[in-house]
Amino acid sequence: MSPARTQAEVEGRRQRARLWTTSGPGLVWIMLFLLIPSAGLLAIAFFSADDYGNPVLPLSTQPFQQVAGFSLLGWDAGNIAIFLRSLQQAGIATLAAIVIAYPLVFFILSRPPAVRPLLLLFVILPSWTNQVVRTYAWLELLGPNAPLSWLAHSLHLLPPELGLAPGSLAVTSGLAYNYLPYMIVPLYASAEKLDWALVEAGRDLYAAGIKLFWHTVFPQTLPGLLSGVIFVAIPAFGDYVVPALLGGDKAMMIGSLISAQFIETPDWPYGAALTLIMLAFTGLGLVAFRIFSRKLGGTGETAI
């Protein structure tokens, strides 16, 4: 072995020692207090529950049967309905965020450069207030005595004793409101770099309106849009606060179902199995989305 090689090895070892003295504490902290606990949570899904809902041996698949809807009373479609409802709520909220974000981003870009950061700040600002506060604020807007509910009553869209909240419309609006900035920011970042020469070229070729947008603007903003979809859809799917405050019993989502297994009527293995299935859904969704976005012509790469 040549001396130069040894020199490089010593240098490499020193570099690694430096890396671990500086980065080590932070990395170990996250491993100890997040990676190990979450591995524990997933492991619990394969245990049986005792009478108090605590995980005990032997290992069993009982929790997953409960997730699928089997119980002592037979099969029940409740859980599947909750899963589908969560998917639907997250999907509609994401669509709403897209529909609002596109015009808003191009509105900001149509303003002079000096005021753009301020306009962007005012979109993001509500999301910096506490999540509980900004969510219950929607109860004030949609509650039984709120102006919008009066409107719905007078149009006979709603029986007079009910409000728009709690209900699934309130959950959708709450989710879209909570996660709108996560759509706006990446979309703005890619729209800011838009090559307007392409749009001009499209216009010279007599494209206009939707066609012009679809062939020139949309492909260029696709990376931002795709990141935005991920940033909105994933947290909206597993959100806990919004359905808890705005949903009531009829608009229960997967997040509320999971938390109930740890707080109200403890059954930890069942709750852990639900979590595992939720994460699997999220992962599958990500993979499917990646394939879909590749087909669409995007790179499939996001900020993560």
Next chain:
Amino acid sequence: MIPRKLGYALSGFAWPVYALLYTPLALVAYYSLAPAPNMAGHSFHAYHVLLHDGAAFAALRLSLILALCSATSATALGTLLGYGLCRFRSRNARGVLAQLPSLIIYTPIIMPSLVFGISELIFFNFVHSVTGFLAAGLQTMLIAHITFEIPYVALTVFGRLSGLDQNLFEASHDLYADGLKSFLYLVIPVVQPAIIGGFLLGITLSIDDFTISFFTAGPGSVTLPIYIYSAIARKGISPEINALGTLMIGTIIVIALLHFFISRQRERTRQGVFPPPQQTKGAV
């Protein structure tokens, strides 16, 4: 760029959206001015009640302690982490082991907060039942908050450092600065804005969080968001809760605007000396 006609249409859509974004918050403020009992008209009665509510003040105190302590610890750990990853990670290393640090850093960011909170709940419960340490309360909340703040600080510092000319480190080495000296006299001053930014981000995240606090809290540890949540769950929205909400919304808006204008001012006076810091809040 954008034709004028379309511009008008965009304005016509955007301003109502802006109004809608702030309507719920404005309603909270409006209903906080509910009349006092047996009186008519608006009043600051709810604020008077709030001022004499010991539980609300205890919750505020706990929230502030939690935010300051967790942000301080996370800033220390996160700054070192970001610095180490930027300076000492070998560029040409491949394989799982080289990817491990990024994987670890992004886990707290992408993990849904419900899963995060429940994992912590189970973990602390287990540790407590085995060792007797870490009973649910302020200490467990602190650990959880530090855990989710570290990556944001690390990424902020990392972003600032990687925009820096790497020759500066060589130069400090040539001037006989050892590792510690170059950290103290080169790195700390240069990344100071990022450290301050990361610290403020940590405080914001800590105050914003409800879900993770909710699952790691003990019976006696009530933060402001938990206080509001349980008050609403127990007896619905009251003018006092609206008053508390108004104060929280107002504080955040004032701080955010101050921070925006001050940093813009500083950016203008400093331009050209350092490259602009990375915008991390949007990137993650």
